[in-house]
Amino acid sequence: MPRFPLPPEPPRRLPRRTVLRRLALSAGGALALPGLLACGRDGGRGRGSGATGGGGGEGKGPLVISNWPLYIDPSREGVPGSVERFERATGIAVRYSEDQNDAAAFFAKIQPELEAGRTLPQDLFVTTYWMAQRLIDLGWLEPLPLAEVPNRRHLNAELRKPSWDPSERFSLPWQSGISGIAYNLEATGRELQDVDDLFDPKLRGRVGFLTEMRDSIGLLMLADGQDIRRPTYGAAEGAFRRLEQAKADGQIRAFTGNDYQDDLLSGNFAACVAWSGDVAQLALEQPKLRFVVPRSGGLLWADVMVMPRGARHRREAAAWMNFVYDPPEAARIAAAVHYISPVQGVQTILAADPATARLSASPLLFPDAAMRERLQVFGPLSAGEEARFDERFATIVGA
């Protein structure tokens, strides 16, 4: 079993302080999550060209991949990272950009091009699950060349028929994660277990929620006993009201993107809604940080790889997807990003290396059965419903 060098220190993902989310806005599921990712809609609604990829074609130039920042195993100190290893192994040149800072902003950028029928420079990009669903519904994605990705057999079986892509033709999972509650034990003075704890008057003005609507509202809907797999505006009413009241009371200090990490570390937040991988990394340097999936449930999400309509390097993109699904490669990525790998066997590989054995025991990277039972994916919203959710939520976060 090859040992793979880890970074000399924990791979912090703080530096880009953008309001925007970097990794995680997503949902969906990767890991062994029986039943969670089952199809929530009827059949495929995508209008992409042809089942085996009619659009696009062979193109010159490098394979262009776009991803969230710091969401891969990087090259460092002479040790080649994922991209470099891929280039060496296949001879395919890659232009890898970390320009996915915010799913909504990225959509605003690509919308004029795709609506006008033009092609994007990207052959493949990683986006969040609900954005993938929107792009599929708009017919702006190419079916993936799945036949050329044999390593897909290593994917967790529970990843089949995700609710955002029930036809399984347009997306493949990159990483997954959990939205739950992070807290600083020093600041709270006690362990937290429930969403109700975020509304404890003792934490007034030191609680953060995410600007990602599905995570913040979804967590409150779960606490309200609602089924977020089939969300409706009516079912979310209680969650919206609770959030509005908390904002009016001064309970909520701020709605943030991934910059909640700074607030947690600096002590500005005692507790907040957070993403599992971030906290897994932060806890390495601040042992008093905790992440908990509330007893009422947490959200499971996924970031997925998709191919925009007219992508030029289908074969090369397939080679890349096949490469990152090779279990040792997937293990390297998981060790670097601390999110949940979609590939089977990663835990075993990490456990076999003393340098990464501790990661293999982390429930945030490999949720146990008890945690899995409490996780749900925020289900698809129709365009009209999504508009109502977004408008109400925007009013609350003050935007």
Added chain:
Amino acid sequence: MSGSRRSWGPEVSWLLLAPGLAWLLGLFVLPLLGLLPLSLAEPLGRFSLRFRFTGRIDNYSEVLQHYGPLLLRSLLVAGLATALALLISYPLACFIAFRGGRWRPLLTGLVVIPFFTASLVRMIGWTTLLADRGPLLGLLRGLGLVMPLEVLGLLHDGRLLNTTPAVVGGLAYNAVPFLVLPLVVTLQRVGVSLLEAAADLQAGPWITLRRVIWPLSKPGLAAGLTLSLVPTVGDVINPQMLGGPNDRLIGNALQNLVLVQRQLPRSAALTVVLMALLALLVLFGLRGGSRDDLPLP
């Protein structure tokens, strides 16, 4: 001099005007005019950039109803921030103009130096400064000022960050150079000799300020207030990083309308309303000071 000016002819004047005019027309006036039909249109679909012009005036009534209070609040916060910036800038500009001497260029440069860094970096600096365990709050605690400031409403639950005063402070900080620079230029033209003349006529410092410096500084004041107030109203980063959920301004609403909700006609309507308000402010509110009526060479 006047002879050479006459020999230019109108074509030279147009030539001089052409780059600025092309820039203004192409990149400002035309896009702005494009907002007007968009603000009265309806999208063909939820995620479509194709619009049907229907003269939908409801776009305006909806944004005024929904964002009216936020619009007023934004103007109020921007006004407060500009006033605070003026309190800081005016004495500073007087000092640089009248007492700066040979250090004047250096002092003026020092005002601008922080702005060599990106605004986002400066705001991150502010969050560190104002953090709950940050140096400023530590100092206030050490001086026993937390309770008095809490009573005055400058602290909320013992914190500075993510409060309205933090937003006002951050906006004022950004506005200071835009006020100082035009004021220094204007006050330099006033010159020390007028101050000496005022002193010869037995005018004390207060009378000199009120009767000599202030009236003559109005052109610089008008320019500075315009330069600082207008961008302050639409600031996005500052309220996002220094404010709480109740401190967002109209710029944040516009950002959300455009990027998240993708309601472009409504965002166009809101932009038109905002720009009309600002134009009115600039045209009427500041008109008195905008005339360059300095009786100086």
